[in-house]
Amino acid sequence: MTADQRATWASQYADTIMGTFAVPPLLLTHGSGCRVTDAAGVEYLDFLAGISVNALGHGHPALVAAIAAQAERLIHVSNLFASPPQLELAARxxxxxxxxxxGRVFFANSGTEANEAAFKLARLQGRRGLAEGEPVTRTRILALDLSFHGRTMGAMALTGKPAMRAPFEPMPSGVEHLPATVAALEAAMDERVAALIVEPIQGEAGVLPLPDGYLERARALCDEHGALLIIDEIQTGIGRTGKMFGYQHAGITPDAITLAKGLGGGVPIGAIVTFGAASELFTAGTHGTTFGGNPLATAAGNAVLAEIERAGLVARAAELEQTLRAAIAGIASPLVAGVRGQGLLLGVELSAPVSGAVVAAALDAGLILNAPNESTIRLAPPLILTDADVADFAERFARALAAAGEASPTGAAA
Structure with missing residues (x-):
């Protein structure tokens, strides 16, 4: 693609798309497996997968066939009717x-919507058992510093990033943000807490796992004080961490989990799954959606889950974590200070604040990465990743790290 051609579509983007995002560096036209191709015909190894969304990569035949078949039969029926794919996906x-x-499922259209439903679930928990007109005292909702739960008002109130909330204040009330430590949780928990919401790994904060034992202690404290434990599995769910859901590494049972991203393999869908007594909180008229659980999206979800099971991709994600860690260690770059995360959600910690330069150099090397902060590279490739893909990644990532180190005096000296 010539500079003039890029300038043309970039100008069109700037002139037609709201300025909530910077003009993207690439105009992508198609993809296959773990690779995408831009309008100039340049191929890139995709190690971001649409930010943990494309669980089966690009153009997977099982997903394509399911979408096409369902589109011919029925796309949308609203919440006034049920459909077979909806019931099948709920059961799965x-x-x-x-x-x-x-257990029960409510289908939405995104992770943000799923977390909005979780916020309302917490409010209902605060009113559980109260007689009409009786004052609500269980009004506190606990969330974590640096967390990310979405950009609508309720989800943003849960999000532990003050700069993101500031332009839109006042936020919905009652949410308190804590450091991600057991000590902070123990100090905050009391009988006024309606719910605690956490991510097993804070992806947008730089792929930060919860401390060891945190979820187990959170479960005990929520039980003790009558609060819901809500786990945001939007980025960690659907096999990405080497378990179907991230919380399963801790061996606990939550009261609710929220899902999206990988569930539809690229088709927008969200869900909240409730356990036990939490399933009784939503009643007729307390929540709703027009598009949520539509036949097309749920057919896609069924195809994704069926293929993950058929191909053993959950166990494969756990195996590939070790392969990727070894590949990164083998590069022996002075810019790499460590690797954190689980399965195929990994954060490469950099020894210098040059993540933007690494991402740019990686694009030049034909590799798509993400920088959630200035000193972390996030890796979230498709679950269909092969050993050959990992070897290709290692070669391209090594080039990107070398280029970024040479361009940065800080990075070169690290």
Missing amino acids: LLAAAETGPA
């Missing part, structure tokens, strides 16, 4: 989460 999710017979 309840089985995967091992909710037991009391």
Whole structure:
């Protein structure tokens, strides 16, 4: 693509798309497997997967066939009617989460919407057991510093990033943000807490896992004080961490989980799954959606989950974590200070604040990465990743690290 051609589409983007994002560096036209191609015909190894969304990569035949077949049959029916794909996907999710017979699913269209539903669930928990007109005292909702739960008002109130909330204040009330430590949680928890919401790994904060034992202690404290434990699995769910859901590494049972991203393999869908008594909180008229659970999106979700199970991609994600860690260590770059995360959600910690330069150099090397902060590179490739893809990644990433180190005196000296 010539400079003039890029200038043309970039100008069109700037002139037609709201300025909530910078003009993107690439105009992508198609993809296959773990690779995408831009309008100039240049191919890139995709190690971001649409920010943990494209669980089956690009153009996976099982997903394409399911979408096409469902589009011919039925795309949308509204919430006034049910459809077979909706019922099938609900059953799959309840089985995967091992909710037991009391589990329930509400389908939405995104992770943000799923977390909005979780916020409302917490409010209902605060009113549980109260007689009409009785004052609500269980009004506190606990969330974590640096967390990210979405950009609508309720989800943003849960998000632990003050700069993101500031332009839109006042936020919905009652949310308190804590450091991600057991000590802080123990100090904050009391009988006024309606819910605690956490991510097993804070992806947008730089791929920061919760401390060891945090979820186990959170479960005990929520039980002790009558609060809901809500786990945001939007980025960690659907096999990405080497378990179907991130919380399963801790061996605990939450009261609710929120899902999106990988669930639809690229088709927008969200869900909240409830366990036990939490399934009784939403009643007729307390929540709703027009598009949520539509036949097309749920057919896509069924195809994704079926292929993950058929191909053993959950166990494969756990295996590939070790392969990727070894590949990164083998580069022996002075810019790499460590690797954190689980499965195929990994954060490469840099020894200098040059993540933007690494991402730019990686694009030049034909590799798509992400920088959630100035000293972290986030890796979230498709679950269909192969050993050959990892070897290709290592070669391209090594070039990107070398280029970024040479361009930065700080990085070169690290």
